[in-house]
Amino acid sequence: MKNRVMPPILLKGARIIDPANNKDQVGDLLIKDQKIDSIGADIQCEDAVETNLAGKWVVPGLIDMHVHLREPGFEYKETIETGTMAAAAGGFTKVACMPNTSPPNDNESITRFIIERAERAGYCKVLPVASITRGQQGRNLTEFFDLLQAGAVAFSDDGLPVTKASLMRLALEYSLNFDALIISHAEELELSVQGCMNEGKTSTKLGLKGIPNAAEDIAVFRDCCLAELTGARLHIAHVSTKGSVEIIRQAKARGVRVTAETAPHYFSLTEEAVNGYNTFAKMNPPLRTEEDRKAVIQGLRDGTLDAIATDHAPHDILSKECEFELAANGIIGLETSLPLALDVLVRQEGFSPLEVMKLMSFNPAKILNVDGGSLNPGHKADVTIIDPDFQFCYKREEIRSKAFNSPFLNKKFTGRAIATIMAGKVTFDLNGLLKAR
Template identity: 40%
Template sequence: MKLLIKNGRVIDPGCKQDEVMDLLVENGRIVKKETQIKECEKELNVIDAKGCFVMPGFIDLHVHLREPGLEHKETIATGARAAARGGFTTICAMPNTKPVIDNVDRLRFVLNKSEQVAAVHVCQVGAVTVSQMGEELADIEGMVKAGAVAISEDGKSVMNVRLYEEAMSLAQTLDIPVLAHCEDKNLVGAGVLNKGKKSEELRVDGISNLVEDIIVARDIMLAKETKVKLHLCHCSTKDSVLMVEEAKKKGILVTAEVCPHHFSLTEDDIVEGDTNYKMNPPLRTKEDVEALKLGLKNNIMDVIATDHAPHHKSEKALSMKDAPFGIVGLETAAALTITELVEKGYLTPMQMAEKLSFNPAKVIGLDKGTLEVGKTADITILNPDREWTVDTEEFASLGKNTPFAGKKLRGQIMATIVDGEVVYRHK
């Protein structure tokens, strides 16, 4: 059946179009985009998107699906449902599962399982090294031939510079990006929260900005040397923004992402004993947060990604020192972007579409992120004015670990469409 989306504000960063229009979808593709499409509505599935943004389906470059091996935290099926509920039509799964996705068989397991159970498109990122131990390269070429869209050692940095340079050179030859988690493990120690007044107040070890900044600088220099496409994950410091800006001025192929929690919260928001405020990188200072927002506003930072990191409630019930790092983010990302960035004038709706869809597609080389006629009908419909309160009991994710529980946000996902099929519709 055909799908007609009527009366929506179509925001298409692929052609810089922003106007009220209709979209007609047939056989999984956009076949018409014009004002007041005339079709026999008896033969159509019609969605009236009046008052809503109609954007290319969101693409999340940074998701932890936990399967295989950690299904008590999340599964491919539940993570994909959470993505659909959050407006994401494509997600990139990080490789730090158990076992690690470091060879072709494990990669194919995720891709094949995703085809069977996932409501959205799932791309798999391959590990840089075997078992993410940092000692020998994984089968990068084999994984890329089998469908890996990138490589990453997410959860840690490859500390062996010579080995990482070899991996980057191979990634450059294979024309895939390296997604870099920038953290000097020799500096982080037993750090729990940002090194500052809050870590002192709560009497826990701190994680300084230098932990991130020193590896950002190193990886940019390696990217300059190898000419690889480097994508910096979950940037959290003001100096990361400065270094990305300088690298781009010098023509280095670097892109960077910011997570919603890092542009929405500071260390001052941390509630004692609530481990949902524990993530890596940690929540930083107001100065860092403002730099991240301005970096997004000025198009220095290219992408908004969630770093969706579900954990079982028993794990997050441990002490601040012992609980695992990470929060869920797929189901709150769009609303936090509207609430903290669009409503406050940091981003235009067009920039929001760029950072949640068009730019992520470019980073991993997907022919997505636009609503042009002929393109795959991956579409997100968002009501920017509707308010809602975050209720973790309504989450599709198995993970309920979010510091935004009970928070009132603006921006409600009304429908998510994948390959022309409605996979989520707000009730």
């Protein structure tokens, strides 16, 4: 399957959802020479692999702007190959990976290594995010220009905040030379470092040290102020609190160049998932309250939050099968992101499929300044086929990721990606829908 050059693919009678053009209509779509050739009412193409997609959705390839692929250094948790395999199975054609590997992605050779590894695996395009500071040590800036030349799409010390405000200011000022994007892992460590879950009723009940919302709110506010001061482009990662949503909303209203993402777990779970000391519900920032969850959904609805990103964080079982305080932070997310968005946002909250595709493809492409999120003829054929009615149980043995640290194990879902096409090549095909006959 890898890198197989495909004959033309003709998708017939699908619901074609194109967030770039605000279009949602039934029709045919032809993929030819790795590009979207045409969209129309009754397209014919003799040598094409043709498939009837009545009731299915055809959307631009999904883009996840925040994942951890763990390579180099933590290949026992995930590799670029297994991570991108999981991405393709989740409907993704592009993922941006964070630099907290070992060694961290703070130089061009690591950036190039990641891109080459992903190309060789052939499942999903990987867009490396390089670190803001050397070794993610929070002291000296990396060489932004060289890293951008090597293929980095943004800068972040994710996993850690840039604790010194003066250094964050410098990074934002420096980024202006290239109009580069700075991604903030917003966390005030002075308030969070002892905690392991949200500070509130559940942490009191469980006797665990909590992390207050303020640990995030303060850091989001600081970085919005610094973006305003410098005029640089800032993106806030994994927003989890009502306060941060409001701070970002106000900053946007003032014209600050800030964008933001949240993760599926923040709009689908609350701190109660931690009950029973469930380490598969431990992440940073932590799951919050119902009030926060509702505020995050409102942020997605009114455009305060621009993107859904998984923060896919695979771990080996030993890092999770231990005391709650000692367990590693993070959950995997690539294969549950779309099912959760369909479940919570579309079916429970009444979002239109078009709105969700904006959050999962068009907006991330725009923020990262890469192509994607569009079904315009002539565009590279990054296309995902979704069956909104497909029922399945998220079982450990069917997960493509090397890890299985997910609070959604054994959950029943309705709706998922059933095929993924990257640059005209089939990278995932659940039921052999696109097999040449």
